[in-house]
Amino acid sequence: MKTQDFDFDLDSSIMPHDPIQLRGNVRESGKMVVLDRTASTTQHTVFTKICDYFRTGDLLVLNDSYMLSNTLSFQGPDQSPQITVYGHEPEGTTIVDVKTKPAFIKPGATLPCTDDNRLVCRLLEELPDKLWRVQFEPAELLVPTLEQFGQRLDETIHLDPSHWRASRQAYRSVYAKAPGSLEIPSAGLHFSQDLLAQAVDKGVELAYITLHVGATETLAVRHISEDEIENHKVRSEYYEVGDETAAQISRARAGERRVIAVGTTVMRTLETLAVGKDPKAPIEPKAGWTDLYIYPGFEFKAVNVLLTNLHRPRSSHIVLTAAFAGKDLVMLSYAEITNRGGYEFDMFGDSMLIM
Numbered sequence: 001m002k003t004q005d006f007d008f009d010l011d012s013s014i015m016p017h018d019p020i021q022l023r024g025n026v027r028e029s030g031k032m033v034v035l036d037r038t039a040s041t042t043q044h045t046v047f048t049k050i051c052d053y054f055r056t057g058d059l060l061v062l063n064d065s066y067m068l069s070n071t072l073s074f075q076g077p078d079q080s081p082q083i084t085v086y087g088h089e090p091e092g093t094t095i096v097d098v099k100t101k102p103a104f105i106k107p108g109a110t111l112p113c114t115d116d117n118r119l120v121c122r123l124l125e126e127l128p129d130k131l132w133r134v135q136f137e138p139a140e141l142l143v144p145t146l147e148q149f150g151q152r153l154d155e156t157i158h159l160d161p162s163h164w165r166a167s168r169q170a171y172r173s174v175y176a177k178a179p180g181s182l183e184i185p186s187a188g189l190h191f192s193q194d195l196l197a198q199a200v201d202k203g204v205e206l207a208y209i210t211l212h213v214g215a216t217e218t219l220a221v222r223h224i225s226e227d228e229i230e231n232h233k234v235r236s237e238y239y240e241v242g243d244e245t246a247a248q249i250s251r252a253r254a255g256e257r258r259v260i261a262v263g264t265t266v267m268r269t270l271e272t273l274a275v276g277k278d279p280k281a282p283i284e285p286k287a288g289w290t291d292l293y294i295y296p297g298f299e300f301k302a303v304n305v306l307l308t309n310l311h312r313p314r315s316s317h318i319v320l321t322a323a324f325a326g327k328d329l330v331m332l333s334y335a336e337i338t339n340r341g342g343y344e345f346d347m348f349g350d351s352m353l354i355m
Contacts, residue, residue: 001296003224003232005327007313008334015312015346018163019170019189027174027192031343031350033310033333035325038355042333044340047190047351050307054260056203058305059252061245063185063265064208066176068143069150069164074111074121076104081111083121084153085146085182086131087214090236090289093124093133094142099153115149116141147179180212180238186347187263187308207248211239211265211290222316229295229319236289239269246285249273249302253280260305264317267303267324268292274302294320296327306354310337310345325354 016023020030034043034053054060073080082099089095098105107126113119119141125133136142152164164171173188175196200206214237224232241249249270252259261267272290273283279301293316306324311317322330333352337343343350 001229001327003227003229003314006224006229006315006318006322006331008331008338010313010338010345014344014349016344016348017159019167019348021170022163022167028190028195030190032190033337033343033350033352035329035333035352035354037325037329040326040329042329042336044336048195050190050353051195051198051202051204053353053355054199054202054204055258057252057255057257058204058260059207059248059257060199060204060260060262061207061209061249061266061270062173062175062188062191062262063211063269064173064176065178065181065185065210065212065265066172067181067184067213068146068179069152070146070182071099071151071153072119072145072149073114075114075117076109076111080114081105082151082153083111083134085142087182087235088212088238089133090238092139093135095127096121096132096134097130098123098132113145113149116145119145143179175208178210178212178240180210181214183213184347185211185213185263185265187265187351189348190307190351191262205248205252207245209239209241209245209266209269211237211269213237213265223312224314224316224319232293232295232316232319234291234293234316236291237265237268238287238289239272240287241269241273241283241285243285246273246283250282253283253302256280258304259302260307261303262307264306264308264320267306267308267320268294270302271298271300277301294323296323298323300324308352308354309347310334310343310349310352312346321352321354 032047071084084097086095109123111121120137122135272292
C-alpha cells in the first residue's frame, strides 16, 4: 500500500507544544471525532461526552506508564557531554544522542554520570545520524537517575523545558504510576478522575497495562519514509501485563464484552498478546518486548474499540488507525477535521474514538 495514501497537509501551528492544562483549560475539554466502523460515519463532539459511547460491561484498558526526563550529563576528561536517551533495546543496550563530540567520545569510552557517579555510560557503537548504542551500568539505576536529575530535551515534541520542570503532572495521565517512557503515552491525558469515575458508575471496568514508549516516538520512527508502508519498521518497546489485567481481559473476551484500548500503546500490547490465539482464548500475563507493526491487512483479535489522538500524516500511528477502521473512513475523517478547522493534533491535541 502506498504511503502517499496517508498524506495530507498539516499546519504545524495546530500541534500544541504543551498540555491543555498549561493553556488554560481542563484535561477533558478537548474535541473528539467518533468513527463508527459499521455505519462508516463520523461524528464531531467533545471529550467530556466520551462516557455516552461506553456500555455497561466494557473493559477500558489504560497504559499506566509516564514520561521521564531524557537527558543527563556525564563526566569526561575536559568537558561534560550531555547524553539524551532515545530508546531502550531488548538486549539491554540503549540508543542515545551525545550532544557534544570531544575527542574522548569513541567506542569503549566509559563515562560516569555527573549527578550520580554510580551510574556509568559505556559507549559501544557509533550509529548513523550522530547516534550511539550504549550500555548503562548498573542498568537499574538509569530510570531513577533520569527521574531525579534528568533534564528534558526534545526534537519530536517541542515542549517548554520550564513548563516541564514546574508542571510534570500535566504531562502524565491521572492514573500514571510506572516511570519509564521516554515520550508521552498521550491518549490517556484526556481523562480526568471525574470522567473515569463516571465510566465506572456506568458499569465500565478499568484495567491497566504498562508499555514504556520509546523508540516508536523518537528518531522519527513513526514517520514512514518508504514508498510502501509494508517496508517500514518499528523498534521494540517494553511492556508488562500482570495477572489481574490478564484475567480481566480473558473474562471480557470470553463474555464477548468490548475491550477498549486507550492509545496505540495499549493496542500494540494487547494485540501482541493475542497473536496466534483464538478470539476467546485466555490471555496470559507476560512481560517482554513488542515490535508489532500494525498496518492494513492486520487481523485484530483483542481490541474492539480504540481511543487515540489525532496523528501526523505518513505516520505509523495513522496507518494503525487505518488498519482498525479502514483507510477510506480514516482519511475521510481527517479531511473533515482539517476542513472544519479548530482541531489540534499530536501529543497535546484532540482525540479520535473508533468504534
